[in-house]
Amino acid sequence: MAVFNFGSINIDHVYSVPHFVQPGETLSSSGYQSILGGKGANQSVALAKANNQVFHVGAIGATDSAFKNQMVEAGVNCELVRELSDVASGHAIIQVTPDAENNIILFGGANQTLSDDHIATALAKAKSGDWVLLQNETNAIDTVIEEAHKRSLNIAFNPAPMTDSVKQLPLNKLTLLIVNEVEAEQLTGEADVEAIKRSLTSNYPDTKILLTLGKAGVWFVAGDEEEFCPAFKVEALDTTAAGDTFIGFFLAAYQANANIADALKYSCAASALAVMKAGAAPSIPSVNEVEQFLKNHN
Secondary structure: OEEEEEOOOEEEEEEEOOOOOOOOOOOOOOEEEEEEEOHHHHHHHHHHHOOOEEEEEEEEEHHHHHHHHHHHHHOOEEEEEEEEOOOOOEEEEEEEOOOOOEEEEEEOHHHHOOOHHHHHHHHOOOOOOOEEEEEOOOOOHHHHHHHHHHOOOEEEEEOOOOOHHHHHOOHHHOOEEEEEHHHHHHHHOOOOHHHHHHHHHHHOOOOEEEEEOHHHOEEEEEOOEEEEEOOOOOOOOOOOOHHHHHHHHHHHHHHOOOOHHHHHHHHHHHHHHHHOOOOOHHHOOOHHHHHHHHHHOO
């Protein structure tokens, strides 16, 4: 099975800072990198590194084709990525502190140019059993969900960054909803984890839920079925792509019909390895690295 990821491609401008810059403050950075990022690109790279076939559907500024090439080198099929001569690439300004916390400013750019034609061309390639993956960094999310649902494709959605518009989307048509604790609180109005789970399963009874809790771990909920997996305790350097890595590796394992408990542990291991390296896409581990990590942490 393949994943068609309608996702962002960002150029991440990453600055190492002693603390997040304050209003009116000028702050010197001790380090700078310009690297491939964006939740969409990160998740596509994670899927590819997890040995899952993935087609990325999106756009990038024509002058930044080198970043698309990085995705291709990682194993992502980018034939559905359009290069635009009149729109700047999406990009992010990221501050990273010594304790691995990050602060991000996004500019959508080419990520906001998905057209009906582009969507139709991509979905025409999908086959029964394939997945559509979405985040909240592109336009036309409602259209993609509706069109994918009409074709009886599996749909996974990670509404990050969370906005009020997410509540207006046809979330009942999703196969899998992936949210962290903050996003889930904004979506449900609940603060307690148990209350969040009850609200999500009540509102979207046919949708499976992945509720990630950062250092605490992750819940998988499908109706009355629940499975919890604690996070691995590691020394974090940069948490930028941790969630995206988890999503890519989980979806790959889930498509391969892995036991849910094993899929969660596998994905948590991948995420743990990602936070131990700097950067977004460059921090995503290989399958061999994940398997070795699991052997060392049994």
